[in-house]
Amino acid sequence: MMKTVLSILAVGTAMIAAPAMAQTVTGTVNITGSVAPKCIVATDASNMFTVAGATVALGELADTDGRLKPTGTIATTFGSVSAKVVCTSAAPEVSVKADPIATAAPASTGYDNSIDYLASVKFTRVGGDTTVTNDSSTGVASTATLASRLANSGDNILVTASAFQTNAPTDLLVASPSYAGKITVVVGPGI
Numbered sequence: 001m002m003k004t005v006l007s008i009l010a011v012g013t014a015m016i017a018a019p020a021m022a023q024t025v026t027g028t029v030n031i032t033g034s035v036a037p038k039c040i041v042a043t044d045a046s047n048m049f050t051v052a053g054a055t056v057a058l059g060e061l062a063d064t065d066g067r068l069k070p071t072g073t074i075a076t077t078f079g080s081v082s083a084k085v086v087c088t089s090a091a092p093e094v095s096v097k098a099d100p101i102a103t104a105a106p107a108s109t110g111y112d113n114s115i116d117y118l119a120s121v122k123f124t125r126v127g128g129d130t131t132v133t134n135d136s137s138t139g140v141a142s143t144a145t146l147a148s149r150l151a152n153s154g155d156n157i158l159v160t161a162s163a164f165q166t167n168a169p170t171d172l173l174v175a176s177p178s179y180a181g182k183i184t185v186v187v188g189p190g191i
Helices: 004-019 071-078
Strands: 039-041 082-083 085-087 093-102 114-125 128-135 142-144 157-163 181-190
Touching: 071 157, 085 181, 093 128, 114 181, 128 142, 157 181
Parallel strands: none
Antiparallel strands: 039 085, 082 157, 093 114, 093 142, 093 181, 114 128, 114 157
16 A cells, blocks of 8 residues: 555656646737828939929020921920829828919010910829920919829829910010029829
């Protein structure tokens, strides 16, 4: 009987000394954050989205006869201006407003001190291109909501101008050293 008690005691001691079955526990750390809808200029400081903007010098606007140079000639001189803007939102909102190229010098009958034109801005999107145009004679901006994000490679905004004209094709331009106009391009994140 003593052997049995000692055997039971030895087995019991061995069971107490054996480690308990391993148990695991899991903890979770939740991480949250946000990205606000915004648009960022992603090119160097010499582009149109700086405080100073970009400048296109058209030079002499009148042909040898005093009338506006051919629209193709002026459009070629204008060329294009490009930039890269990216937005965190999926459908940015854009607007384009062209102001006439004008001078404060007064114009009499048969003369003109203002040149209207068509501004075209091509927005390169992830899903293709969208072009927004604006006629400087309207005085109102053209707006659009892009159907997809602006492309995140290379310049994705290209500004051109065409269809330069005076009130009448026979009008002579008023002499002035300071004709000026502008094209304003606004890119916003939308919602």
